[in-house]
Amino acid sequence: MTGPRASGADWWRQAVVYQVYPRSFADANGDGLGDLAGITRRIPHLVDLGVDAVWLSPFYPSALADGGYDVDDHRDVDPKIGTLAEFDAMVEALHAAGLKLVVDIVPNHSSDRHPWFRAALAAGPGSPERERYVFRHSADGPPTDWTASFGGPTWEPVGDGWWYLHMFAPEQPDWNWDHPDVREDHERTLRFWADRGVDGFRIDVAHYLTKDLTGPLPTQAEIEAGTVPEGTHPFNDRDDVHEVYRSWRKVFDQYDPPRMAVAEAVVPTHRRPRYASAEGLGQAFNFDLLEADFDPGQFRAVVEQNLDLARSAGSTSTWVLSNHDQVRHTSRYALPTGTSLTAWLLSDGTEPRADEACGLRRARAATAFLLALPGSAYLYQGEELGLPEVADLPGVVLQDPTWIRSLGTTKGRDGCRVPLPWSASGPSFGFGPEDGRPAHLPQPPWFARYAVEAEEADAGSTLAFYRAALARRRELLGGEDLEFLDSPEGVVVFERPGGWVCATNFTTSAVPLPSGEVVLSSSGDPSGVGLTELPGESTVWVQRAG
Template sequence: MTEVLPIETPDALKDPTWWRHAVVYQIYPRSFADADGDGLGDIPGVVSRVDYLASLGIDAVWLSPFYPSALADGGYDVADYRNVDPRLGTLEDFDRMVAELHARGIRVIVDIVPNHTSDLHEWFQEALAAGRGSAARERYIFREGTGPDGAEPPTDWLSVFGGPAWHRVEDGQWYFHNFAKEQPDLNWDHSEVREDFLKTLRFWSDRGVDGFRIDVAHMLTKDLTEPLPSREELTLIPIDGNHPLIDRDDVHEIYAEWRQLFNSYDPPRTAVAEAWVASHRVPRYASPESLGQSFNFDLLEADFDAAQFRRIVTENLALAAESGSSSTWVLSNHDVVRHATRYGLPPEPADSTSHTRHGGDWLISGGDEALLDRERGARRAKAATLFMLALPGSTYLYQGEELGLHEVADIPEEERQDPTFFRTGGAEIGRDGCRVPLPWTADGPSFGFGASGAHLPQPAWFSQYAVDAQDGDPASTLSLYRRTLSLRHELQAAEELEWIETGRDDVLRFRRPGGWQVVTNFGTEPYDLTDLPGDAHVVLSSGGPAGSSVPGETTVWIAPVR
C-alpha cells in the first residue's frame, strides 16, 4: 500500500463552510464509466469524465464504495478500508482523480461503511481461524446458539435484507449481521475497532479527501446484554436513544472523536450521516460536536404533493436551525427507485413497506408500462428538482438524474445482483434498477459506458437519454440541470426562505434573498402570475417557456431585473 504525505487542500477550496450550500453529485463508481473495458466502472473512468462533471456546475462528488469487495452488496461489503479495489484502479488512480477534480473546483466525499466489514476482511478471517473465546472474535458480535446443541440462532431477529440476522460458522458459533451474511457487524465497544476507523479517516483525509458520507450512521453501537429480546419484544422497545440496535445515544461518543480528527485539518473535513431516524433525533447527528450534517430523506419519500413538500421543507429547516447545520435535500440515490419513475406511477398505499420505496408493485410486475406514465413522471421530476435546488441548504444529486433516466425494471433474474432480491426470494425486487451503468453515447458498446458490455443490462431506450443525445440541446434535461445549477449560486447568499400564500392548495411559492421567487404548480390547472412586480421576470422553467401563468406540474424561478 502506498503511503503519502498529507496533501494540501488548494487555496480555492479552503472555505470551511462550503458544505452548507453545496450541490453534491453521487457517483456509483461501478456504474459511472468503465475505462478498461471489463464491464465494471472504475476510478480512471471517473477521471475520463471530470470535464463533464465540471460542466454540470456541481460543488463536490460523493463516491460510493470503491474499496476491495466481493460485491455481495454492491461494494458495501468492504474487505480493506484503506485501498482501492484492483478492478477499479489503484491508489495512484485515486490520487489523480482527486487532483483532477480539485483542479476544477470540485471537492471529493467518500463513503465510509463502519457498521460492518466484508467477511473477507482480514479481521474476520482471523476471527474464524482463532475460534471461540479468542480476542479476534471480540471485534465482531459472536454468540452461542440456542437449543440442545446450539443449532438455533441466538435470537429470531431478521436482517434488513431478509432472512435470519445470524449466521453459523463451522465451529458452531453464530455471528450477527444486520445486512447480508457476508457483512458481519463490528463490535463498536472494542477499542481496536474505534482506533482503526480513526486511522482510516486520517488515511483518506491525508490523501486530500474533503469529506465523508457515513453509511447507516445510526446503527454502529449496540447493547447486546443477555438475555436478548425476541423479535417481537424488540419491536416494542422505544427508539429513544436506548434501543439495543438503533439510534443509540452512545454512538455520538464515537462521532465526537471523529469530529476532533476532522477539525484538525485545514479546512475541517466534513461529514454527513446516513441516519434513518425520527426527525427529532436528526439534530444530534447534524450538530457541530457530532458529524455536522445529516441526510434528510423526507422529500425522497414524499409523493408529488404540495402539502407534503411544504410540511417537509418547514420541518427540516427548523431542524437545521436547531442543530446549527444546514439541511440536505435529495430525490434519488443508489437505494431507491429513480424519481422520474416514482412520479409517473400511482401512489403506493400509505402503509407500504416496500424497500424500493414508491414503485414496488410496478417493479415486481416487471415494469408494466401500463402503470407508468413516463412523460408525466419526467415532467414532475423536473419540477421537483427545480423546487429542491432553490431551497436553502445542500443538495445531493444521483448520477443519471441529470439525464432524466427512469428506473430499469425489467432485469432478468439471472443478471440481478442485489442481495435483497435473493434473500427475499424475489418478494423485494432490490436496487439494481437504479444502478444500471450510465449511457454516454446513443450507440456503440454499452452506450459508451465502456469498450465492451456493462455489468447490469442496459435497455434499448437508454439511447434517447444518452449524454451525447442531450448535449447542446437546449430543451434537454441535461441542459436544464446545467442552467439551474449555474443560476443556483445566486440564490445561496443566505439560508432564509419565506412562504408566499397562493390561494391554492396545489401551488407552493416562496421568496429567497435578493428578490428571487420560486413557484411550483403541483396541480394540472395553470397558476396566474400577473401579480409579479414590474422588475421581475421568469428566468427558468422546468416546463419550457412560461408567460403570465405557470403550467401544471411545473416550477419557475423568478428574478428581479438587474
C-alpha cells in the same frame, strides 16, 4: 474548464453534491465495470453540469455481495476499479476543476473476507480476534429472532453453537464498537483518506454501530411494534453512538479546513439533529422529500420541519430525490399515488404502466423546487438525464442481495444502478470503449434517447435544464433563509434572500406567474423566455426587481 465553486470551511452548507456509483458511471478499461480512470475522464461533464462536489460510493476491495458495501480493506482501492495512484490522480483532477470529494465510509461492518474476520474465524471461541466482532453462543438456534435488512436472520452460524451478527448480508459481519482496536482502526481510516485530499465523508448507516446485547433482548415483534425505548435499542440509534462521532469530529477538526461529514441516519426526525451537531458529524441526510408524494402540502411540511431541525443542530439540511438505494424519482412520479414499488418492480414495470411524460414533468419541477431550498442538494448520477428506473431487469442478471435473501419476493436496487449512457450508439452507449465488454448490468435500447450525447444536442433536454438550474442557482445563492409566500391552492411559493422566488404548481392547470423576471423554468425552454403563465406540474424561479 473551471468556475467559482463553494469554498472555505463551510463550503458544504449549500453545496450541490453529485453521487457517483463508481461501478456504473464510466468504464475506461473496457471490462464492463466502471472505474476511477473513467470518473477522471468524465470530470468535464461534472464541471459543465455545475456541481460543487462529488460523493463517491464505495470503491474499496470487495466481493460485491452488496454492491461494494461489503469492504475487504477500508484503506485501499478495488483492483477491478483502479489503484491508489489512480485515486490520487482523480483527487488532483477534481480539485484542479474546483470540485470537492466526499467518500463513503462503511463503519458498521466489514466483509467476511476482511483479514480481521478471517483471523476471528480461525482463532476460535474466546479469542481476542473474535472480540473485534459480535459473536454469541446459542445451542438452540440463533441468539435472537431478528430479521436482517436484506431478509433472513441477523445471525450466521460458524459451528459449535457459535453465531456472528450481521445486520445486512451474511458477508457483512458487524464490528464490535466496544473494542478499542475497532475505534482506533476507523480513525486511522479517516486520516488515511483525509491525508490523500478527501474533503469529506458520507457515513453509511450511521445509526447502527454501537450495540448492547446484554439482554434481556427484545423480539423482532417488539422491535417492529416500536416498544423499545429511544436511545436504548440493542443495535439501532443508541445514545452512545454519538461518543464515536464526537471522537471523529476531533479527527476532522485537525485538518484545515476541517473535513465535513454527513450521516446516513435513518432515525425518527426529532433524533436527526444529534448526528448533524457541530460536535458530531455536522450534517445528516434528510430523505423526507424522497419519500413524499408530489403533493404541495407534503412538500411544504417537509421543508418547514427540516429547516427547523437543521437550525436546532446549527447545521443545514440536505435535500435528496434519488440515490443508489431508491427507485429513480422520474419513475416514482410517473406512477399513481400509493403504488407499491416492490410490486411494480416485480411486474417488470407493467402494473401499473408508468406515465413517463408526467413523471419527467414532475421530476423536473421537484428538482427546481429542491435546488431553490437553503441547504445542500444531493444529486444521483443519471438524474440530470431524466433517466427512469430500469424496471424489467430479468432475475438472472440481478446483483442485489435483497433478491436472493428475499427468495425472489423483492427485486432490489439494481434498476437504479444500470450503467449510464454517454453516447446514443455503441455496445454500451459509451459507458465503455467500443471494443469493451458489455456493461455489468444490461442497458435497455431506450437508453439511447437519454444519452449525454443526445441531450447535449437538445436545448429543451433535461440535461440542459439541470445545467441552466445549477448555473442560475450559483448566481442567485445568498443567505440560508426562506419565507413562504401566499399562493393559490395547489401552488407553493417561497422567497430566498435577494428577491429570488420559487413557485411550484402541483396542479395540472396553469396559474398566474409571480411578479418579476422569470429566470428558470422546469418546462419548455429552461430560460423561461416567452412564458406568460406557470404551467401545471412545473416550477419557475423569478427574480424580483430591486
